[in-house]
Each structure stands twice: as C-alpha cells, then as structure tokens.
Amino acid sequence: MSESNIMLKVEHISKSFENVHAVNDLSFNIKKGEIYGLLGPNGAGKTTTIKMILGLLEPNEGNIDVLGLHPERDEVELKNRIGYVSEEPLIYKSLTPKELFNFIASIRKLQGERVSEKLAQYLDSLGAVEYYERLISTLSRGNKQKIQIIAAILHDPELLIMDEPLAGLDAKSVKVVKEILELHTQRGGSVLFSTHIMEVAEDLCDRIGIVNQGKLVADGTIDELREKAQKLGPDYDLEDIFLKLTDQDESVNEIIEKLRATMNGNHK
Ligand SMILES: Nc1ncnc2c1ncn2[C@@H]1O[C@H](COP(=O)(O)OP(=O)(O)OP(=O)(O)O)[C@@H](O)[C@H]1O
Numbered sequence: 001m002s003e004s005n006i007m008l009k010v011e012h013i014s015k016s017f018e019n020v021h022a023v024n025d026l027s028f029n030i031k032k033g034e035i036y037g038l039l040g041p042n043g044a045g046k047t048t049t050i051k052m053i054l055g056l057l058e059p060n061e062g063n064i065d066v067l068g069l070h071p072e073r074d075e076v077e078l079k080n081r082i083g084y085v086s087e088e089p090l091i092y093k094s095l096t097p098k099e100l101f102n103f104i105a106s107i108r109k110l111q112g113e114r115v116s117e118k119l120a121q122y123l124d125s126l127g128a129v130e131y132y133e134r135l136i137s138t139l140s141r142g143n144k145q146k147i148q149i150i151a152a153i154l155h156d157p158e159l160l161i162m163d164e165p166l167a168g169l170d171a172k173s174v175k176v177v178k179e180i181l182e183l184h185t186q187r188g189g190s191v192l193f194s195t196h197i198m199e200v201a202e203d204l205c206d207r208i209g210i211v212n213q214g215k216l217v218a219d220g221t222i223d224e225l226r227e228k229a230q231k232l233g234p235d236y237d238l239e240d241i242f243l244k245l246t247d248q249d250e251s252v253n254e255i256i257e258k259l260r261a262t263m264n265g266n267h268k
Contacts, residue, residue: 005032006065007159007190008053013062014214015048022048023059024214030159030207035181035191037201040211041246046194047087049211050163053192054084067158080108083152085145085162093137097128097147100136101154108155115154122150125176142168149177153184160184162193166200178204198242212246 008030015023023045030036038046051057053064055071055078064071069078092100101119105111123129126146131139136147145168153160160181166174181191181204195201201208202222210218210225218225222238229241243249 006030007032007034007067008036008192009063009065010049010053011063011065013049013052013059013064015045015052015057015059021214023052025062026211026214026216027062028209028216028219030190030192032190033185033188034206035185035193035204037205037208038192038194038211039196039198039201039208039242040194041196041248044196044211044246045214046196046211047163048214050161050192050194053161054078054082080155081158083155083157083160085148085152085160085165087163087167094135096133096135097123097150098132100147100151104151104154110155119150119154122154122180125180126150126173142170142173145169146173149180153180156184156187156189158189160189160191160193162191164195165193166195198239202238210242210245217245 006029011027012025052059055075128146207221209216229236
C-alpha cells in the first residue's frame with residue numbers, strides 16, 4: 001500500500017503526567033478504508049493517545065500525521081476532515097438534537113436534500129426520532145451517545161475517531177452503528193476506535209493494536225493475532241492472547257481467590 005493511502009501515522013509518541021507514563025513510545029498507522037482498534041485494559045493509555053491525535057494534548061515525544069496534517073498547527077482544517085466521538089457524551093447539553101444538527105449544518109456548511117435525507121435515515125435507524133426535540137441533557141447515556149455518533153459522521157469525515165463508541169448502546173444500536181461504520185469504510189473512510197473489550201475489537205476491526213501500560217504490545221490483523229495466539233498453545237484464542245499480553249490472565253485468578261478468602265472470612 002502506498003504512503004498516500006496512510007490516513008494516520010503515529011510515530012514513537014510518549015506522554016507523561018507528572019510521574020505517570022500514560023503513553024510510552026507508541027507507533028501505528030491506519031490505511032484508507034480500514035477500521036483500526038486500539039484495544040487495552042482500563043488506564044492503558046487509549047484516551048491519551050486519541051487526545052494527542054486530536055491535538056487536545058501535546059506529546060512529549062514523537063510525531064503524528066493525520067491526513068497529512070499536524071494535529072495542533074492544522075487544528076481548523078483537521079476539524080473539518082475528521083469526526084470525533086468522545087468517551088463521555090457531554091457536549092451541548094442545553095440544545096435539543098434538532099438544534100445541535102442545525103448548528104452543525106451551519107458551521108460545516110452542510111446543506112441540501114442529501115444531508116437532510118442522510119440525517120433522517122441515521123435518526124430513524126438509531127431510533128432517535130422520538131427524542132429529536134428533547135433537551136440533550138435529559139437523554140439517557142446511550143441516547144446521548146447515538147446523537148454524538150450521528151454528529152460525528154454527518155459530514156462524511158475521512159477519518160472517524162471514536163473513544164469507546166459502543167459503551168452504553170443497546171444490542172440493536174450496536175448492530176446499526178457497526179453497519180454505519182462498514183458503509184463508511186466501503187466509501188473509503190477510515191476509523192480509529194478504542195475499546196477494552198476483545199469481542200468488540202474482533203467483531204469490528206480490520207487490524208488491532210493491543211495496548212498495555214502505554215505500550216503497543218501487539219499489532220496486526222485478526223488472523224495474524226490468532227496465529228500468534230496459537231503459538232502459545234493449541235487451545236489459545238484471541239481473548240487469551242489479549243489477557244496474556246496485558247498481564248490480566250493470572251492476576252484475575254489471584255484477585256478472585258483473595259476476594260473469596262476475604263469475603264468468606266468476613267462471614268465466619
Ligand atoms: N490529566 C491527567 N493527569 C494525570 N494522569 C492522567 C491524566 N490523564 C490520564 N492520566 C493517566 O494516564 C493513564 C492512561 O489513561 P487513559 O485515560 O489514556 O487510559 P485508557 O486506556 O483510555 O483507559 P480507560 O479504558 O479506563 O478509559 C492512566 O494511568 C491515567 O490515570
């Protein structure tokens with residue numbers, strides 16, 4: 001694949017907060033039409049990585065190239081060409097979805113029948129029509145998340161960046177969002193998303209980067225990671241390799257044993 005097909009290039013980035021090494025020498029890239037998942041346990045450094053890609057945090061070291069742009073220097077152009085779904089859907093609480101989409105349409109200069117048709121279709125597919133004119137602050141977490149997803153994708157961004165996008169969504173909405181992402185990549189769009197759930201990454205991603213303690217401990221297609229897992233033993237699957245690479249395999253059993261011992265002790 002040629003260089004021009006690389007939509008995001010992250011090279012050796014690091015970020016520390018006082019004495020916490022949140023991200024440590026992390027590199028990966030995303031190609032055109034690809035869904036790339038950053039998979040890691042809580043606190044692995046996924047959100048910090050995403051914030052550096054968006055220019056919301058400055059890396060201490062390393063380089064980031066997003067669609068040929070610099071995250072901080074080219075902030076305005078970047079905003080027009082990417083879509084972002086944050087971990088916490090807290091934006092524009094004092095508006096209704098209708099007001100929010102009117103606002104987005106005006107700042108992004110989105111007009112015409114095609115945009116209205118797409119918006120109506122997204123709202124309908126995600127069951128959001130019924131709360132279209134209710135204040136966003138009064139919506140449930142999952143319903144706020146749906147509005148945030150539509151807001152991020154309505155302008156057909158070349159790169160969609162999503163931090164735990166399926167958290168809080170019901171099964172039907174998860175299916176619809178997956179379909180929206182598939183259609184987005186079929187049209188040549190790319191997606192970066194973070195998750196701590198292996199099944200979500202396996203189901204959705206063309207490639208996965210496994211992150212642990214700020215480092216990329218594995219990177220590859222599902223098949224490549226599956227091959228890696230099988231090298232560990234005949235019964236190893238993707239979940240096993242994820243748990244092993246993120247040091248969660250043995251520690252969880254120890255934690256459960258200690259928990260049981262303490263709780264049972266308390267009842268004596
Ligand atoms: N502003 C900050 N100040 C201090 N430490 C921070 C800050 N932001 C993140 N960290 C620390 O950096 C590490 C990585 O956090 P980050 O939010 O990137 O992880 P994550 O992989 O997104 O986790 P989760 O799945 O729980 O959202 C954690 O130890 C976190 O406490």
